[in-house]
Amino acid sequence: MAYETKLQYIAQQGIEKAEENDFFLRSLKQHEGAELDRIVHEINTKVSAAIDCTSCGNCCKTLIVNITPEEIKDLAVVMNMPETELREKHIEESQQGACYINSIPCHFLEDKKCGIYQHRFRECRDFPHLHKTGFRERLLGTLLHYGSCPIIYNVIEEMKHKLNFIE
Ligand code: SF4
Ligand code: SF4
Numbered sequence: 001m002a003y004e005t006k007l008q009y010i011a012q013q014g015i016e017k018a019e020e021n022d023f024f025l026r027s028l029k030q031h032e033g034a035e036l037d038r039i040v041h042e043i044n045t046k047v048s049a050a051i052d053c054t055s056c057g058n059c060c061k062t063l064i065v066n067i068t069p070e071e072i073k074d075l076a077v078v079m080n081m082p083e084t085e086l087r088e089k090h091i092e093e094s095q096q097g098a099c100y101i102n103s104i105p106c107h108f109l110e111d112k113k114c115g116i117y118q119h120r121f122r123e124c125r126d127f128p129h130l131h132k133t134g135f136r137e138r139l140l141g142t143l144l145h146y147g148s149c150p151i152i153y154n155v156i157e158e159m160k161h162k163l164n165f166i167e
Contacts (some may be wrong), residue, residue, distance in 0.1 A: 003050050003154040007058055008093070014147015019144055025139050031163075033136040040155065042128035044130035047154045056110035059127050062148050066098060067091070067121045078119045089139060098107055128152050 004010060028036060072091060076083040086092070092102040101107060108115045114124070128149050129138060145152050160166045 001050070003047055003150065004157075005051060005056065005150045006142055007056070007148070007150070010150055010153045011147045013153065017146075020166075021143050024156070027145050027163070027165060028136065028139055028159075031136070033134065036135050039159060040130055040135045043155050043158045043162070044151070047158070048130070048151050051150050051154070053151075054113050056150060057109060057114075058148055058150075059145070060109040060114065060124075062145075063106075063123075063127065064104065065101045065106060065121055065123050067100060067123070068166050069099065071121050072099060075116065075119060078116065084167070150164060 010019075029109055072086065073083060076086045079086060087099075090107050091099050093099050106114075114120050126132070128142065128145060128151050130142070130151065132138075135142070142152055143156070146156055147153070
């Protein structure tokens with residue numbers, strides 16, 4: 001099955017279907033969490049296998065990526081750079097101590113590919129989080145990225161059909 005991957009089209013759909021998605025999100029709350037996880041996992045397995053993230057990279061241009069102190073340490077080793085220099089150049093730290101990459105698009109993005117792919121952060125690996133359990137608790141966050149992530153867009157559209165929300 002061919003999935004939609006044109007970012008401009010998907011962004012436009014995000015605007016045009018904002019109201020529909022809002023209704024869909026509310027309708028999903030009537031379903032059991034385990035049932036939703038099963039449906040999302042089944043669809044996501046097909047969609048994420050068919051969409052090549054290395055031809056997209058859109059999340060790397062739009063997301064704030066949180067990283068842990070351990071990940072900063074590990075990356076400093078990989079980049080052969082003192083941790084203090086790495087933090088100064090690429091990391092921002094909130095007053096509460098949360099660390100995140102200091103640039104959007106991400107500094108490590110090279111064309112549409114991650115320049116540190118083998119060492120990318122947990123949040124990068126997990127996005128868009130559709131393989132995890134607890135989809136029902138992440139509905140809002142997932143729908144927020146409907147217009148920017150082709151995987152989310154296609155999974156949500158297929159869910160609408162599967163759950164008879166649309167014909
Ligand atoms: S570290 Fe790599 S995968 Fe993560 S946001 Fe940056 S470019 Fe994307
Ligand atoms: S996770 Fe979504 S936005 Fe990120 S590269 Fe893959 S398809 Fe694109």
